[in-house]
Amino acid sequence: MKLKIKNTEEELRNAGIKPSVQRLKIYEYLVNSLEHPTVDSIYNFLSSEIPTLSKTTVYNTMKLFQDNGLVMVVNIEDNETRFDADTSFHGHFKCTECGKVYDFPLPNTQPKIKELANHIVKESHYYLKGICANCKLNN
Amino acid sequence: MKLKIKNTEEELRNAGIKPSVQRLKIYEYLVNSLEHPTVDSIYNFLSSEIPTLSKTTVYNTMKLFQDNGLVMVVNIEDNETRFDADTSFHGHFKCTECGKVYDFPLPNTQPKIKELANHIVKESHYYLKGICANCKLNN
DNA sequence: GTATCTGCAAAACATTTGCAATTCT
DNA sequence: AGAATTGCAAATGTTTTGCAGATAC
Numbered sequence: 001m002k003l004k005i006k007n008t009e010e011e012l013r014n015a016g017i018k019p020s021v022q023r024l025k026i027y028e029y030l031v032n033s034l035e036h037p038t039v040d041s042i043y044n045f046l047s048s049e050i051p052t053l054s055k056t057t058v059y060n061t062m063k064l065f066q067d068n069g070l071v072m073v074v075n076i077e078d079n080e081t082r083f084d085a086d087t088s089f090h091g092h093f094k095c096t097e098c099g100k101v102y103d104f105p106l107p108n109t110q111p112k113i114k115e116l117a118n119h120i121v122k123e124s125h126y127y128l129k130g131i132c133a134n135c136k137l138n139n
Numbered sequence: 140m141k142l143k144i145k146n147t148e149e150e151l152r153n154a155g156i157k158p159s160v161q162r163l164k165i166y167e168y169l170v171n172s173l174e175h176p177t178v179d180s181i182y183n184f185l186s187s188e189i190p191t192l193s194k195t196t197v198y199n200t201m202k203l204f205q206d207n208g209l210v211m212v213v214n215i216e217d218n219e220t221r222f223d224a225d226t227s228f229h230g231h232f233k234c235t236e237c238g239k240v241y242d243f244p245l246p247n248t249q250p251k252i253k254e255l256a257n258h259i260v261k262e263s264h265y266y267l268k269g270i271c272a273n274c275k276l277n278n
Numbered sequence: 279g280t281a282t283c284t285g286c287a288a289a290a291c292a293t294t295t296g297c298a299a300t301t302c303t
Numbered sequence: 304a305g306a307a308t309t310g311c312a313a314a315t316g317t318t319t320t321g322c323a324g325a326t327a328c
Contacts, residue, residue: 020301020308039292054310059293076264078214079318081292093258104254115243118272119232125215127264133257159283159326178317193285198318218293220317 015068025050026061027070027085036074036082036092036101076101076127089124095132097139102132154207164189165200166209166224175213175221175231175240215240215266228263234271236278241271 008028012019025046030037037045039058047053062083065071074082076094082101084092093102106126131139147167151158164185169176176184178197186192201222204210213221215233221240223231232241245265270278 018302018307022309052310055292056294056310057308060309073217075214075217078212078220079292081217091252093255093260095258096261102254102258104252106250106252111245113230113243113245115241116232116267118275119234119241119267120270120275121232121267122235122269123267125264125266127266128255128258128260128262130261131259136257136259157282157327161284191285194317195285195319196283199284218316 011070015065015070017064017068017070022050022053022057023061023064026058027065030065030071030083030085036084038080038082042083074101075125076129091126091128093128093130093132095135096129097131097135100132100134150209154204154209156203156207156209161189161192161196162200162203165197166204169204169210169222169224175223177219177221181222213240214264215268230265230267232267232269232271234274235268236270236274239271239273 008024008031009019012023012027017023026042029042029045033045035041039055039062042062043053043055043058046058062071065083066073069087071083071085072087074084074092076082076092084103086103089106089108091104091106093104094100095102110121110124147163147170148158151162151166156162165181168181168184172184174180178194178201181201182192182194182197185197201210204222205212208226210222210224211226213223213231215221215231223242225242228245228247230243230245232243233239234241249260249263
């Protein structure tokens with residue numbers, strides 16, 4: 001599901017975001033990470049590389065990225081707000097054993113449900129939980 | 140979507156939960172409420188009826204209900220943990236204008252996705268956001 | 279009388295806000 | 304210099320934990 005984007009700096013500019021060092025590194029981490037990181041894991045990963053980095057900046061940056069459509073929030077667990085740089089419609093599966101979150105493709109046609117006929121749908125999320133193939137084997 | 144359950148006391152007993160006053164009132168509120176309440180709204184609603192009620196008890200009780208399959212968590216928004224006494228498979232639509240969360244039916248067949256073939260799916264959530272019919276009219 | 283249940287107070291986290299220092303141009 | 308960005312420290316909000324008192328069987 002993850003697309004490796006070569007020119008992250010240009011990506012930011014195209015989205016209308018001035019690419020500071022912090023923003024670039026955060027965005028690169030998001031794009032290259034497979035783990036749908038949280039603010040905390042972004043901060044922990046980057047703080048060795050950018051020792052002055054603060055969590056506030058990570059929060060600010062994630063808000064900025066969201067507002068400009070660069071990332072989507074993955075809210076599969078109630079105590080962790082994760083982020084995904086792949087904003088296309090796809091599903092998320094979380095393993096309750098190892099905690100990993102996997103992407104999976106979905107048909108991009110919304111189900112036709114008559115109860116929804118009069119609502120305007122702008123955003124949709126499909127979340128599954130269970131035991132992943134890996135953990136299933138190791139038990 | 141909400142089923143009116145007549146004998147809530149028996150419902151609790153069947154689930155293996157001793158029905159205290161607090162638990163009963165909380166469960167009744169959950170079953171009869173259409174709004175997918177949060178801990179806070181449960182507490183606010185019931186504290187006039189049970190003046191000694193504490194939020195800790197509401198948290199404890201919701202945990203207990205979850206563990207015994209009486210409620211499911213609706214995590215459609217990242218800053219509010221809501222609960223639904225209807226644990227059957229159905230979707231949730233949240234209006235970003237008025238904040239209301241609507242239920243809607245879903246076919247109970249999971250989509251067959253080859254990437255999921257080796258995972259064991261135990262739980263699934265389908266969340267939509269947008270503008271509800273009501274808010275659409277009033278604008 | 280022993281178990282369980284409740285609820286206060288404090289602790290633990292996650293996130294937001296205000297503001298001063300820093301950086302960029 | 305002027306505007307935007309960063310990051311510290313404090314505030315806020317939510318959930319958890321420890322424990323003492325109340326309640327149920």
